[in-house]
Amino acid sequence: MKKLLSFLLGLFTMTAFAQPKIYTPTLATPLDNATNQMPDITLSWNAVTGIGIIKYKLAVDDNPDFTSPNYFWTEFITAVKMADLKYGTTYYWRVKAYDMGTGDSSFWSTSRKFTVFSKLENKAPKNKDKNQPPVVNLEWKNLLGPNQVTGNTFFNYMLDTQNTFDSPNAYSGVVEGTKFKVASPRLKFGTKYYWKVRAINHKDTSAWSDTWYFRTLDTIKLKDPANNANPVQLDQKLVWDAYTGITKYDYELSVTPTFDEPLHFVTDKNIVIPTGITFGVKYYWRVRGRHVNDTSSWGETRSFTTIAYPLLQTPANGATNVSVQPEFKWKKMTGISFYQLQYDKDPSFPDGFISLNIGDTLTKYRSPYKLDENTTYYWRMRVAANGDTSQWSPAFSFTTQGGVGIDTPVKETFRVYPNPARRYVNIALPFVMAGQAQIQIVDLTGREVLSHTLNLLGQTSRIDVSELPGGVFMLRVISAGNTFVQKLIIDR
Numbered sequence: 001m002k003k004l005l006s007f008l009l010g011l012f013t014m015t016a017f018a019q020p021k022i023y024t025p026t027l028a029t030p031l032d033n034a035t036n037q038m039p040d041i042t043l044s045w046n047a048v049t050g051i052g053i054i055k056y057k058l059a060v061d062d063n064p065d066f067t068s069p070n071y072f073w074t075e076f077i078t079a080v081k082m083a084d085l086k087y088g089t090t091y092y093w094r095v096k097a098y099d100m101g102t103g104d105s106s107f108w109s110t111s112r113k114f115t116v117f118s119k120l121e122n123k124a125p126k127n128k129d130k131n132q133p134p135v136v137n138l139e140w141k142n143l144l145g146p147n148q149v150t151g152n153t154f155f156n157y158m159l160d161t162q163n164t165f166d167s168p169n170a171y172s173g174v175v176e177g178t179k180f181k182v183a184s185p186r187l188k189f190g191t192k193y194y195w196k197v198r199a200i201n202h203k204d205t206s207a208w209s210d211t212w213y214f215r216t217l218d219t220i221k222l223k224d225p226a227n228n229a230n231p232v233q234l235d236q237k238l239v240w241d242a243y244t245g246i247t248k249y250d251y252e253l254s255v256t257p258t259f260d261e262p263l264h265f266v267t268d269k270n271i272v273i274p275t276g277i278t279f280g281v282k283y284y285w286r287v288r289g290r291h292v293n294d295t296s297s298w299g300e301t302r303s304f305t306t307i308a309y310p311l312l313q314t315p316a317n318g319a320t321n322v323s324v325q326p327e328f329k330w331k332k333m334t335g336i337s338f339y340q341l342q343y344d345k346d347p348s349f350p351d352g353f354i355s356l357n358i359g360d361t362l363t364k365y366r367s368p369y370k371l372d373e374n375t376t377y378y379w380r381m382r383v384a385a386n387g388d389t390s391q392w393s394p395a396f397s398f399t400t401q402g403g404v405g406i407d408t409p410v411k412e413t414f415r416v417y418p419n420p421a422r423r424y425v426n427i428a429l430p431f432v433m434a435g436q437a438q439i440q441i442v443d444l445t446g447r448e449v450l451s452h453t454l455n456l457l458g459q460t461s462r463i464d465v466s467e468l469p470g471g472v473f474m475l476r477v478i479s480a481g482n483t484f485v486q487k488l489i490i491d492r
Helices: 002-018
Strands: 027-029 034-037 042-045 054-061 070-075 079-081 090-099 112-116 122-124 129-132 136-140 154-160 171-175 179-182 192-200 212-216 222-224 229-232 238-240 248-254 263-267 282-291 302-306 312-314 319-322 327-330 338-344 364-366 376-385 396-400 415-417 424-428 435-443 448-456 461-464 471-479 482-490
Touching (some): 154 179, 238 248
Parallel strands (some): 129 212
Antiparallel strands (some): 042 079, 122 136, 154 171, 192 212, 327 364, 415 424
């Protein structure tokens, strides 16, 4: 019994004597078996306390037996940032603490391992993307899992029309960031390009990323107006998608879908108002892009038809009880110079009133003259722009309102029509007369500008006024001692 107690006491004494007087550090980050770590990863552990200054010894090796480790010393600091670790390599690490006040050291901590990423991951353009512009951004992920991509000196990318990356079109370069704009030389249109990237630090180069490919656009996508749009205004904008890297756009307009003798324009914009188009015509249009190295194909063909004439609104066709001084209204048009309006009692408009040029922003016009009561009139409009005049719109008819009050015989009056007149004027006297009549037209200064002697047979007489200038005149008819006077307007 005494021998057993002596043995146990001795064993306890030896164990106590062999136990270090400073705790062994515990590792913090990264966690054991961590992957996709950076070549500048920071290794950290928890601090321990002691009597004097605490120093730590970090061992890092690519062998789990630590046969040829790199050692890093710190004083109080419980982390070391690595640099230029090898890509795709698994490293093992552990830490020991030293108390400089007692000269004691701890045991080595348990070891952990981590693996530096082997290759980058592509981001954009996405694999098999289409319709990429001739200036494209190659971009790779700046995160691998949750880890920010750091510790790389630069990145090396390759771009080629062959997935072997050995054609005459192969293009390579290095950048510091995780994306690169391929701007020079411009990429060709309608071409398949392969690309990949890798990371490089001062001591190692990563594997290439997966090879992705994308296709550059071959044609330009049209946006507005929609195909077969009808009608469109003369200032209709043509709009297509804009693309980086395209320095000029060609667009063509033609009256045939085969683009025989088209109007050809060049612009650096993707929104234009075409010139040279006229009213009531169907046009076909298309666009292509170009830069110093290449020209795209012509894209889809669309058509649009320009408006042929103003669209009348009021007085509506067949309207009745219309004011004898009506207000005419129509739908607004844009891109024009001016409107003209005409009305007449005759639907063939042989010599009806024509307005002076009506402002391009207006949508209504009131007759400057009172029309005859209870009479059917016809009205129409046309418009001018870019040296072109539209056809007259289809005519609308309307009937003016009658007199107000108790019906009484209407006193016959001396009538001159059309008034305003252009080529001729009709003269109707208030009662049947025979014999000769003197017709005089004088201007507002009293100067006689036209004189005729007519043989009255009781019917309406017609006078040619096509040689008179436009203006306001007085028309006199003198017959059998009677004189009739009325104002006459010549419209030019």
